[in-house]
Amino acid sequence: RICEEQFRLLKNCGINVVFGHEDLMNTPTEDKAFEAMDICQKLGMGYMVRDVLTYEYCSDGADKTHYSSLTEEQKQELDERYEASLHRYKDHPAFAGVMFIDEPGESSFEGIARGKAVFDRVCPGKAFYVNLFPYYISAYAYQYGREQGGTYVDPLYTPLVYSNLDRYKVHLDRFLKTVDPAFVSFDAYPFVGRKEAENAIHRSLWDMTQYVAYICAQQGRDYWHVLQCGGRWCNDWNTRITTAADVCLQVSVALGYGAKTLQLYPGCFPNCCIGGIEHSSLIDE
Secondary structure (H helix, E strand, O other): OOHHHHHHHHOOOOEEEEEEEEEOOOHHHHHHHHHHHHHHHHHHHHEEEOOHHHHHHHOOOOOOOOOOHHHHHHHHHHHHHHHHHHHHHHOOOOOOEEEEOOOOOOEHHHHHHHHHHHHHHHOOEEEEEEEEEOOOOHHHHHHHHOOOOOOOHHHHHHHOOOOHHHHHHHHHHHHHHHOOOOOEEEEOOOOOOOHHOHHHHHHHHHHHHHHHHHHHHHOEEEEEEEOOOOEEEHHHOOOOOOOOOHHHHHHHHHHHOOOOOEEEOOOOOOOHHHOOOOOOOOOOO
């Protein structure tokens, strides 16, 4: 899907920034990342880079050494490698910033803050993007993210004791205090049918949006909103395919609460979902 035809369709929809996904810097797919940036430059769009080095800042020990267990010398060495990597692509005309990590657990916040310090120094004025978990996930994921390499879970994340909204507030507050981002990316698909996401439309569209927008306004941060543009991804029948009206409703609510950026997910459905399974995105089969 990294070709001018697909990107031009996004451009014609009003999209002005594309996020990298599996086109990762410092992997065999990085040529696709540079290709995507060249296409974005041609079409007058920006591109948010994903770099595999960022996972070293966010590791909780399952796949790589836990960041917090690194020595100061090892952390400094990672900082130097990340800075050198940023210099490889930061001056590209389409470079809009980095998609540093998607849905980290609290155990990754320390490393994210360290990576952000490097990025802010090397790439002033560009976006340092971290997308947070929704409110309807497990206590373990709040603590450790997707790698889940630890054992202790803070009781404040326990859903049997605290509501999903209460748990989300704790997670967001700790993220803001540790990382101090310029903006908050709120991501919760409202058109889902999971027991963990009871009343998802009401919670995701109004309660959660109102809370995050209020916190951002109170603290002088911008509010970015992820829109669910499709469903049934990778045979997930709990996430229904959205209609144009569903998306318009999300746009209206997000803008009504002051969102500075609308993020449409997914723009093009990923290759991993191709294969006869019914699912949808902004641009699908």
